[in-house]
Amino acid sequence: MPTFEPQGEAGPVAATQGFMRSGAVSILRLALLCLLLLGGQARGQPSPPSEYQVKAAFVLNFAKFVEWPATAFPGPSAPLVIGILGQNPFQDDLARMVANRAIDAHPLQLKEFHSPAEATNCHVLFVSTSESKRLPVVFKALTGASVLTVGEVEGFTETGGMINFFREGTKIRFQINQGAATSAGLKISSKLLSLASRPGG
C-alpha cells in the first residue's frame, strides 16, 4: 500500500489524497483485503468445476426459469421434486445443492427413479444417458404430466425432450424444445430461452 504523507506543496492532488486518506482509504483497504482472502480461497480450490457439477447447477437453475401450472403443486409450500431417471451421473453433487434449498417457497427434493411411470409426479426430471435407448417410451409415459425433462443425448429434444445439454468447446450449452414444454403446460422464461442455443446453432 502506498502511504500518502502530507507534502509541502498544496494542490488538488494533495487535497484528493487528503480526502482519500481520511475514511475512504481504510474502507478501501478492508475491501481489498477481503477480495484477496476470497480470491485466495477461490484460487485455493483444486480445479474448475467438473462437467456434472455445472450441469447440476444448471438443472437447479432451470427450475428457477420455469413456471409450472398450479395443479403441479398440491399446496403453496409443497416440495419441488427434482428427479433422476436412470443412472445418477452427478454422484452426490446435485444432492448437496438441493439440500436445504427452496425455489419460490417450494423446498427442493431430490428423487431417483427407475421407471418413467414413477416420475410423473416430479417437476424436473433428468433423463440419464442410460435411458437414451427408450426415450420415446419415457416421453410417452410422461404425456400429460407437467414434468420438465432434461437430457444430455443428441436428439433428445427432437424426440420430445425439453432441454438438452451439449458441449461447445469447453462450455456446457443447452437447447430447448419450447413446443414440448408448452404442450406439457410449462412456461419457460424468455431469459432462459434467449440463452438456449438455436436449433442447429
Place this chain on the structure above:
Amino acid sequence: MKLIRDLPIQRKMLVMTLLICGAVLCVAITALFTFQVLNFRSNFQRDMATLATVIADNSAAALYFNDDKAATESVGTVKAKPTVLAATLVSPDGTSFAHFGPAESKLGRAQFPPAGQSRFVGGHLLVSQAAQWKGEQTGTLLLRSDYRRTLLELLGFYAEVILGIVLVSIGLAMFLSSRLGRTITEPVLQLAQTAHIVGEEKDYSVRAVVGDRGDELGRLAESFNEMLSRIQSQDAALTLSQQKMEALVHSIDGIVWERQPQSSQFTFLSRQSEDILGYAPQAWLGQPGFWEQKLHPQDAEKTIRTGQELAARAQPYTHEYRMLAADGRTVWIRESGTVLVEQGRPVALRGIFQDITRQKHDAEQLDKLNRQLMDTSRRAGMAEVATGVLHNVGNVLNSVSVSATLVADRLRRSKLGNLRRAAATLRQQNGHLFEFLNADPKGKLIPEYIATVAEQMSGEQEKLIEKMDAVGQHIEHIKEIVAMQQSYAKVSGVFEDLPAGGLVEDALRMNAAAFDRHGIELVQEFGENLPQVRVDRHKVLQILINLLRNAKYAMDAHNGHAKRLVVRVVAASAERVHVSVIDSGVGIAPENLTRIFNHGFTTKKEGHGFGLHSGANAAKEMGGALTAHSAGPGKGAEFTLQLLTTAAARQQDAAKTPTHL
C-alpha cells in the same frame, strides 16, 4: 445613476425597460437553470439506475448459466447510451464476467457504491446494481457514465438557448418599449418642446398638442395649456396694468425714483424730472453722481450726509433740500423714500422727489402772517387784561362815589346850623352875656345846647372819618390795580423765577370782582412748599386770566347749576408745578377736546378762537404745557397749566450750555 438621469426620456424608458426585463430574465433563467441542472442530475441518475437495473436483470440468467457471450451481449446494449463509458458485470466470486468498454480496475471498482446505489465521483456517475433472479443475487453490474461531459454539453446547449432567449427578449423589449413608450414619450416631448418655446421666446400663445388622451399626460397637457392661456391673459393684463402704472407714475406730480442703496446710481426716474428740474431721465440715469452735482452748493454736503444716515436706518424717511434746475432756478425738493430690505440687507431705495418750492414760499408767508397774528393776539390779550383792570377800577370807583355821596349827605345834614344859631344868639347878648347865661331862661339852656351839638358833631366827625378811610382804601385798591397792570404790561419775553402761588393770586385778584358779581364760589387749594417757577410772568397771567374767563363763561352758560370754581396749585413733580382751573360749567364734548387748542376754534359768540391756542403755544415756549380734560358735556372742565420749576429750568440750561464754559 447620474448617467441615467441625464438621458433623454425615451432612452431612459428603454434603459429602464431593458433593465427590468434583464433583471426578470436573470432571475427566471437562474431559477430555471438551477432547476434544470438539478432535474437533469436526478434524471441522469435515475436513467442510469434504470439502465443498470434493466441490464443487470437481463444479465441475471446469463450469469446463472455462465453464458459470458450472452452476458457480453446484454451488457453491450449500453452502447445505445453514448454517455455510458463502461459497464462491467461482476460475478459473485468477484471476477469480471462480462464488460463493455474498458474493464473496471480494482481501484475503479472500489469507487463504486454498494449495490442498488449510485455515486458521483470526479465527473462520473457510478451505478452499482445487483443482478438477481427470484431474490438470488447472481452478480453485480457496475455502470460508469460520463456525467460531466453530458452536463457540459447540456449547459452549452442551455447557454445557446438562453442567449437566444435573451437576444429575442431584448429585441422584443426594445421594439415594444419604443412602440408603447412612444405613447408616453411623444406627449412628454411635445410638452417639453412647448415649454421650451414658452421659456425661450416668452410666447404664451403656443399650445401643446398631444391629441385626445384620457390619461394623466392628456390631463397634464390640458392643464399645461390651461396654465398657458391663463398666463397669456395674465401677461396681457400685466402689460396693461404696467402701462397704466407707468402712465400713473409718470403723471404723479413729483419725480418717482429708484436707486442703489450704497451709491446714488439711479435705476429709475419718472419723466417728471424733465418738468420739475429740466433734466431728462436718460441723462440722469446714465451718469453716476449726477444728483450730487445738481444739489444746491449750500445744501450739498449736509444733504448727502443726511441722505446716507436716513438710508442706513432702513425706515421710511423724508428730508428737504435745494437743487439747481437746468435753467439755474433753485428748486426746493422734499425727498420721501423707503428702503427696500431683502433678507436683512437693503437692496434698493425707492421714493419721490416733490417740488416744494411753492410750499416753502407759502410757509414763509404763513410764518410772517402767524407772527402778525401772534402780535395781534398779544395785543388782544393785553386789551383783555386792561379791560379787566378798568372793570375792577370802575367797581372800586363806584364804591368811592357811594362813599363820597354819603359823606356829602352827612355833611349837608350836619348839626353845624344849630351851633351857628347858638353862636348868633350869644352875639345878640353881647355885653350882658353873663346875665343872659345866668338869668335868662333861654341863656341858661345855651351851654347844654352847645354840649349836645358838640357831641353830635363829634359823632358825625367819626362817621365821616370812617367813610373817608374807606374812600382812602378804595383809592389804594385802584392804585394797586393800576400798578399791577403796569407791571404786567411790560414787554414780555423776560423769564423770572417767581413763586407760583403769587402769580395765581394776582390773576384771581384781577377777576375777584367778576366772580363776586356772577355769584361764583371760589375754592383755592394751594399746596404747601410750592417751588419757584421760571416763567414769563406776563404770559402766565395772560393764560390764567384767559382760563378763568373761560371758566366763568362755561359756568354762566350752565344755567341753574351751582357755580363752583376750584383753583388748585400743586407741585406735580420736582420739575413741574400744575395750576389747575376746575369749573362746574358746560364741559367739553369729546370731539372738541382735541380741537379746542386749534387756532380759530371757539364756542363763544364773541370769541376769536386764539385764547387757548396762543395759551398752549405760550406754555410750550416756557417749557411747560397746557392740557384740557372734561368728563363730557355738562360735567365741567379742568384745564391744567404745567409750569417748569426753577430747578428743572436750571438743569435744562446746564444741559444746553457747553460744560467748559
